[in-house]
Amino acid sequence: MYPNLYYAFRDLFGLEIPLFKILQTFGFFVAIAFLAGAYVLTNELKRREKLGWLKPVTENILVGxxxxxxxxxxxxxxxxxxxxxxxxxxxxxxxxxxxxxxxxxxxxxxxxxxxxxxxxxxxxxxxxxxxxxxxxAKKEAVSIWPHQRVPDIIVMAAIAGLLGAKVFHNLENWNDFVQNPIDALLSFSGLTFYGGLIVATIVILRYARKKQVSIKHLIDSAAPALMLAYAVGRMGCQFAGDGDWGIYNSAYVTDNTGHMVQVSPTEFNKAVQQNIGFFQQQYSDTAHIPHAPFAKPAALSFLPDWFFASGYAHNVVNEGVPLPGCDGQYCRVLPVGVYPTPLYEIIACLILFGVLWAIRKRITVPGVIFGIYLVLNGLERFFIEKIRVNTKYNIFGFHPTQAEIISALMVIGGVIWIMYCRKKNAPVTTTS
Incomplete structure (x- = not known):
């Protein structure tokens, strides 16, 4: 793993640039995610403007x-x-x-x-x-197109998204929050994607209404951008090892070099006992540690072992046991491999981005593309939760995670939204 860009450049290119220690890998990819999302959103808004679906708004601005x-x-x-x-x-x-x-x-x-x-x-x-x-100073009347508002939208999304992600994460991990609320609020780690998405959406929709931007065309334009930005953001989780990984894959344990070794199911219990201090810090009941064995099948022998299990050596949150032969700040590795769920989400969301980008010109009913995004994103996150580590709630005998609840609501809401848009809106045609 690469906690910051110093480690990435050192391992990948053999270059040691001390200044890069201040550039955190996760933050770097989050910045790239916003830039990628802004690029896609801008291009899609421009396309809809050329088709005559979006119009400029005249505003009086102060100059001089x-x-x-x-x-x-x-x-x-x-x-x-x-x-x-x-x-x-x-x-x-x-x-x-x-x-x-x-x-x-x-x-x-x-x-x-x-x-x-x-x-x-x-x-x-x-x-x-x-x-x-x-x-x-004097006022001048200027025409502002929707795509020219993208910088404002991105800044608002970044601020509102960060606050929402932090609030939802602390609600999901309330016990940790009440023990040390200041650190929980100011820490750079601990972000919940759906919390950021919900709060940012509310803020941006209010802004769009105020600036007379068609909300349905805006959210349709944002759908592919959101999917791509999420995939790029997950790259930060994967490469930094921010703790947002899956449950243990008990078919793999970590050797002395931090690499994965495939073992028999009984070896998982042995690894737990050998590292009982670490596991007791994670779970009050070490007899019921979440895990699921899945060894690499012969049909997928071309894939590396880390695709199925990773110890996240040198992870940025310093979780795990000491890595032999390592001296420095980031010298921890998980004793048993976990499912690299960020990697799975990167692949899934890049594919889903391609799907949304491919169908955006074929579907001309305003709002439908965003409904499809809600369904696809909700399904992707709902199923990945099955092998992720998250706090579970007890609701009428069911034990869903916060993300499962929200993703299920997204799928249901997306279907309802698609039906509503198809009923209320006729396909738009080119007017220019």
């Missing part, structure tokens, strides 16, 4: 004039944060680079550098607009 008080304050805050944390990081590189997240969330930094950074950005803002002093 000197910088406002709000702009000076914003530049000052940004400059202070950059100087305080940026210079502080460079001056305390030896310790801060070992725990970048901890440093960012701490009160450590260089206060004087922060003041200097604030002063510099305020001066640059003043200098860039001083020629406009005495010139009043």
């Amino acid at each position: 004039g000197p910088a406002t008080t709000g702009e000076y304050i914003g530049n000052g805050i940004l400059g202070f944060l950059l100087g305080w944390k940026g210079i502080g990081l460079m001056l305390n590189w030896a310790t801060a680079s070992q725990n970048f997240q901890g440093f960012i969330l701490s009160g450590d930094g260089n206060f004087l550098a922060g003041l200097a950074g604030a002063a510099l950005l305020v001066f640059l803002k003043y200098n860039s607009t001083k020629g406009k002093k005495g010139t009043p």
Whole structure:
């Protein structure tokens, strides 16, 4: 696994670039996911605009004039944060680079550098607009197309999605949250995709309504983008080893080098006893550890063992037992292989993205593409939950996970939405 890009470049290219230690692998792929989603969304909105399905909206925007008080304050805050944390990081590189997240969330930094950074950005803002002093700002009417709003949509999705994912994760893991709420809220780990999707959707739909963007065409355009972004985001989970993996595949245990070794079913119990301290930290009842043996079948012999089970050596959450011969911050490996569910979701969602991208031109009833996305995404997540580690609820004798409940509602809601759209909306035709 590659906790940050330093380890990735070192192992893949033989390059040791200490600065890359601050670039977390999971965060890197999340950023790529947003960029990929923005690219697909922009292109699909442009296509619908050319067909005449989406129209621009005329808005009056303020141009000219000197910088406002709000702009000076914003530049000052940004400059202070950059100087305080940026210079502080460079001056305390030896310790801060070992725990970048901890440093960012701490009160450590260089206060004087922060003041200097604030002063510099305020001066640059003043200098860039001083020629406009005495010139009043005026309003100009401009036409704004839906695709031009994608940057705003992506920023709102990132902020709302992060907050929603964090809130839903803590609701799902309430016992851990109440024990240490501050760490649970500020930690970079612990995100629930559906929580982020729900909160981001509410925020973006309100924005679209306010800006007079056709909601049905917007969500249809976003459907392939969401599927692709989810697949790319799961790459971050897989390559970083963020703990979002499956139950134990008891047909495999980890050897001294961190690699998978296929064993008989009885070896699983032996591995548990040999590493009983680790398993007791994970489960109160070690006699009922979630696991399912599945050895690589002969028909799939061309696939590597890590496709069926992974110990996630050097995982970013430092979960597992010490890895022999390893010195450093990330030297843990799971003693028994787990199902690499992020890898399965990457493959599934890339395929589903291809399906949505292929049918988007054939289905012209507004809203239907998004309904299909809800069904496909719900089915994918519902079935992957069968081999994932998650908190289960007790509802009338059933024991679903939060994701199973939401994914089931997505499938049902998607079917109902498709039926509603087909009944209420006629296929759109090209008007330009």
